[in-house]
Amino acid sequence: MNACHSLKLRIFLRAAAGLLGACMTAGTAFALDWPAAPEKPKAGFGSARSDYLLAQILLGGEPVELRAAEDGEILFMAAQGGVPGSLPFPLGGMVALAHEDGFSTLYSGIEPDVFPHAAKVKKGDSLGKWNGSGTYGSVGPGFAVVDRKVQSWVNPLMLLPALESDRAPAIFDLSLARDGAVVEIAEGRKNTPPLGQGSYDRFGGSGDGNVSGFLSAPFRLSMSLNGVASAERTFDAAVASGEGLAFTGSKAPSGSGIDSEGRFFLGRVFLAKGAMRIRIRAESVYGSVRETTWILEVR
């Protein structure tokens, strides 16, 4: 990722988070290197878990060693099993680095190397070895980016060098919920049962084609009704609020924006009598697009 691209992404990120602070950091470049071999992640930013959304990625491949993604200093370090007191550490062994410009990176599921206290590290320095510790550790080491200035978690794929391949996201289905009843319409289905007129909660099932592991969010998911844009969710950042983390386009806490099947909430809409054309558009972080349209009969 060149400096210009990095800068654009940073400005976009700040804007997406609803902030006006881009100019404060636009003069510096915060471009990360992959902490391990650049492979398709096994889980992406915004992946739906049982009752929350993942605010990190799980690195792909077989990363033996995790390296600092940028120059920084050790902010926090915990070894699996070496934590005093009653608090469990489900993320396993971890290292958190503080970088310039108020960014932090977090590496988990590893056995940290031994560092002098508050040691400074250079980009590419070893931080520890993947040891499979923690909940996700058996899948892959976790990697997260935090913008401490604005209390937001940032999609690492926006700041890491782009992967060579870029597959379009997948669109699985559309779900319409009303008064406890749920209508699920698969991606390729043309003939749908007629719906009653009224307000519906809309959920879109979609996944990132660039993730090799379990279901992951696309970078952006939008919906239009009869050609008019009506909802958009972007998995670029999750901003801290009083209730937890609010991913762009939804309200906190993060779990409130998914249904039991891991579909993403895309707002409530009133479906009037007649033919309703609903289109879902999913974009990858690198720009690939997939669209699916359903025509619903509303009586």
Place this chain on the structure above:
Amino acid sequence: VATRAREKSGKHRFRFWMLLLCVLYPLIASGTLEPETAVIPVRFEAYPSMATLPGSPPSKDSRESGSAVNIVLPVSAFASGNRAGYADSGGSILWAGNRSGIAAMDDSGWSSSVSDGGFSVSDPFGKALFETRLEGYPFFQAGRRFALREDQRGVTEIDTRGQALWTKEFPSIVTAFSAGGDIAAFGLLDGSIRSFARDGTEEIPIIPAGSRLSCIYSLAVSPDGKDIAAISGQDPQRFVVYRREGIAYTPAFRKDIPEASVRPLSAGFSADGSTLVAAIENGLVFFDLTGDRFRTLKNGLEDSYVRKILSLSGTTPLLMTLEGKNGRMAVGAISAAGTALLRFSFAASDADIVASGEGFVLALDDGLYRYEAVQR
């Protein structure tokens, strides 16, 4: 024969040092006018009830070669080698089980995971109390039970039937925790402290200031919930105490710490809440809340890490286990006046201390050793 002789020699050496410590104690504590509580070993041979523990008997050399075992979460329960359980103040073993199967433990009960998700909780006698399908990693303190979400950003408090009382999602990952009185406090990687009442009502967040980088490394909530102490930040790292004033916790004391740590640390109040000890890098902070008296102490074991801080009843000492380099561990005790009362080190791969009657039990790989606290 050689092994027995070596073991006997080791015991004799240890008895000698213990006796020496007991003799020297009045000299060490001579500056104190009030009666002090001393911790003395009443016997060093293996705890008699150890024989009742199920499983294979400990190896004679296990204190030298025992494999490392993660400390689980005992407060007044014990964890020794690959066993964990409960002993009453009279020394009888109430229940013991495989330590590897225990996810969380305190004197109110212990937890183990169930095969199809969730976890169960049993009392100190091993009787099942409830089973819950709630996801997360259980942890207990001050009679309260919680489950930490797998991404370390969410927590649920659980009632006595296994039902969720409240659930919160944090903006950052949890790095420290303590509970006392009606307050449960969580320290976050972002440097804030979030505390909750028993009904889940969130208190006004505490955000220690004055450091270039923010992070919470340890937390201790006083037994009445009115004071919260923390080790926070980098450059400088600070020891901070907050006291409840009306509806919020306000800064009551802060002091820079000379040598910063990046690791999670232990901290704990005395049972009466008048003093506290917090681990720092290569040492300890002692703080007397009645007079805002602050002092730093060396923990006496080179390059060691405080694994656990435990308070005995009333104003009796704060105790701690230390983990050093090369398989050395130690137990230390600090009086209510902030005086180092006792410290002895030994070769072990794991050690734990638990309150027991008027003293404590030291749990090692090869058995349990009981010590009593006496007024002098």
